[in-house]
Amino acid sequence: MGSADMRSFLAFLGRSLAAVLLSFAVSALIMLVSGYNPALAFASMIRGSFGSANSFANTLSKSVPLIFAGLACAYANKGGIFNIGCEGQLYMGAFVSTVTALSLRGMPRLFVIIASILTGMAAGAAVGSFNGFLKAKMKLNEVVVAIMLNYICRFFTSFFVSGILKDPDSETPQTLPVGEHYMFSKLIPKTQLTTALFLALIAALAMFFFFRETRAGYNVRAVGENGAAAEASGINVARTMILTMAVSGGLAGLTGVTEVFGKSERFIDGFSPGYGFTGIAIAFLAGNHPLGILLSALLFGIIQAGSMKMSYEAGVSTSMISVIQGLVILFVATPELVSIRIGRRRTA
Amino acid sequence: MNLIHQIFSMNMLLATLRMAIPLTLASIGGVICERSGIINLGVEGMMLSGAFGAVAGTYFTGSSLAGILFALLVGGLTGLLHAVLCIRFHTRQSVSGVGINILASGLTIVLCRAVWKRDGLSETVKQVPGISIPGLEKIPVIGRLFRGQSPYLYITVLIVIIAWFVMYRTNVGLRLRVIGDHPKAAEAAGVNVTKYRYVSVVLCGMLCGFAGSYLSIVQSNLFVKDMVAGRGYMALAATIFGGWNPAGSFLTALLFAFAQAIRINVSLNIPEQLLQMLPYVLTLLVLMGVGGRVRGPQASGDIKD
């Protein structure tokens, strides 16, 4: 790393930290105005996520789907696409992987797990690449399309799990369990921390390597920086965009897969607490750096894991998470506001 | 036969008009905003803020009018937030919009719990009553358009007309159209582009807030979390499909509303979820149909200098 690299890295780190601190400060202000005790709220949040070895393991487990969601958004961002469709992609990923596992019941464990992971990724990738196709070939705004697809995927899966795939013994719309046997192995008993953590770490490392060392990664970055120049260099821009969204969708699909095979054991209607949107905040906060995402996902894992206790002890709604997320996105996306402004004022 | 009867009935027309109200208002907000060169993906969040503001305002004062004014205020403030970020701080406009949506979604729930001690649900408040127009209500058949309808219906039609007139028949509108296509030209011509932008985005926020108030204190009598349910994005699609023209917005909103009205008013033997999906599928198909071919304001997008 050159000294210029190092300086810009430190500047970036400073901005991210400042954005997080500002978001917490504004959140505290909101709580204060709403009649809550922010000190108590944050303290119980910390207790909820770090209180014991088991609660920390659960914090880590909460971070796992967030890592995938963050990587998904970051991958698309690198390619110049704002993937706000992770939410729909992860629903499809969870749904298809569940259906795969249910229909392969009785087959060898490893085979079923791998098949479920792959089909889940493929489902997310399919939704993502459709979105990418509409952007690349039909010049549609990817954000508006993604929102529509989010609703469509959400109701599409809801249709099945309320109907023909519904667990007949259950009140809520959900599928039958895939079976304990086909779940990811637990790393620590009685927690939700599973081997999916390793999958997340591998994905982050792979993405780091991909963007740093490979031609395909270079091409994705080039398209993200300047499509016209990428095109003139010989890159097929439309295809790269579609593939970028496919990979991003596949990663989002993995978010859904780990939720089913690491936690809920089945597809539950409307299960996602907005992982896809949290992913946006995580990616921005990490500056789309795959290894930085591990850290920022952990931060949001802590907030999520602690939110129940915060709600219980301080009375604040768990939706405070969304407030913090929204603020982080706004602050990180506004470096001019966050960075301490040195030098002349603009005179022009 | 019965089906056709159901579709082309007075009930359907009224239902379509009613459902078109919030879409039209927000979509015209989008038109004004994008004509000033700023993309507003935060329409959804601005509507949600307005919906919450209307209920809170009505709840604390007991007056519907105060509720509406409060919705306008809250909507305007969210608009101002977007404006300050995009204009003063050059934030990426799509990111700011999405951030505002997430923030609004969370903050309304947090405040809901703070005020009413319930998660994602307010107490019920007074609804805005319908009005009848003396004389006109007596006309056979179409008299129903003027009997017991919400004042929002007439205000919306009025706003469509005013917005269209201002956009295409006044000098203010001419300037706004020039700003959207070529802000530097407008600036060189002595137009205060920044001022126009601030006013446009705040106005958009107020229209969205007004639209949101319709959902919470006219169609309903309480706030429910995420009650806007994608209508903000649908309104944006109407902005695009309507060709950035207030009249176009209105017609597109009617089309979208018609699809929704079918879902509710026509008894079809189709599962609920698929019908819920319908407006989004329709919007997507419409976007795919017109997509890249429509010509929007040339300069809308991130402000760099």
Added chain:
Amino acid sequence: MYAVEMKDIIKRFGSFTANNGITLLVKKGEIHCLLGENGAGKSTLMNILFGLYRQDSGEIRINGKSVENHSPLAASRMGLGMVHQHFMLVDALSVWENVVVGLEPGGFRIDRKESIRKVQELSDRYHFELNAEEQVGNLSVGMKQRVEILKTVYRGAEIIIMDEPTAVLSPPEVEQFLMILRDMRADGKTIIFITHKLKETLAVADRITVLRAGKSVSTIEAGNASARELAGMMVGHEVDLEIERPFNEAGGAVLSVEGLRLLPNAASTVSFDIREGEIFGIAGVEGNGQKQLEEMIMGLIKCREGRISVLGKDVTKLGTRKRRQLGIGYIPSDRLNRALLSSFSLEDNYLLGKQFSDNYVRHGIVRHKAVKEAAGTLMREYDVRAAGMDQAAGSLSGGNQQKLVVGREASDEPKLIIACQPVRGLDIGAIHYIHEILLKLRKEGKAILLISAELTDIQQLSDRIAVLYKGEILAARKNEDFTEEEIGLLIAGHREAV
């Protein structure tokens, strides 16, 4: 009395000083040329005068009145108007709408009738031959420029600043334009004419102020000036305006274009060959199919009619990548948008267009060491001045960016180089350097297609010249077989000049 007095103007952008104590005095009713190279500070100075930028120090007086709190609005109130280099027109609106916006007759409502009447009257007065109700998008470049001038006159401008107005015009259009300037002077207007072209300056100016590197060199009466003297003042030393193009034996055909339709409504198609060791120049005003030619050859847009082959291989259906792999170097006309990744490092920029070559990428993995070495060599050989390999390409000066692009595209032994507007926006030193490089590549036996709007480029470098007008080649001959006047007339579409 002076119409404009600017004294000791200083303007800095970050660490760069664009105006370093410039003084400009313009007399009432004169045509005053502001002459200087690209980057000399002309545009900055005029933007300050018009209130778009604020000077860091220095004094401005307009008609003797000191100017405080300057803004474009204040400037136009004081009778100043500016015709920008890039048109500030909305294509979707009509002429009158473009002219009146910001200062509309009537109050709240648009007064269409009155607006059209006023605009038409002004156009007729100066013989602009415009129809006020015409949509601006349908107008030619020359006519659009008149709409721009009309805007300033409509606003009652007595002092009109014109920023490089002739850059987009063909030679006869330039003649007409200079006539308009004289008409306006006769009408009592003061005109500040920014340019870097000596011929026009001498043809129309009353007085000339020369700028160099952010400073005013001197102000002289046009009658006492010669082209050589002015050029010397612009550059700071005596310049040799000529460049030597030694004889070179051309070899076999490298690029063959047959029956290519550049514009849908072109009267005929385009055909030509370019041979090894030859520079083939395409002359003409931009917008006559140059962009289409460039992008069709590179496979960036489809060609619906015609055939392109490189080294005997038909490439009409191939993608850009495959074409590049045949050995095409490409210097795009749109340098910033097509040739560089602004926020990427120089190393990453070197790789652009070479990422499909085995020299730099093996089995999908980038060979960073090879890229770094090659990029380092390029920076030394082509004198690209940068803080280091990590520097973002966007932060280089225009000249250094272009050297990087030219060097990159000329490396790894291309057979064919497509050079489009290669010297646009560069200063004389950099232009000279790029010219030398192109001649060197020619000597090495490369076939070069040179597309340039600057006639001097074409004439100095090309072995053969083709004139492009409305998508067709009006004439293609050896350089020596054209007179300058012939080329000028052809550029303007006068077919009978052939």
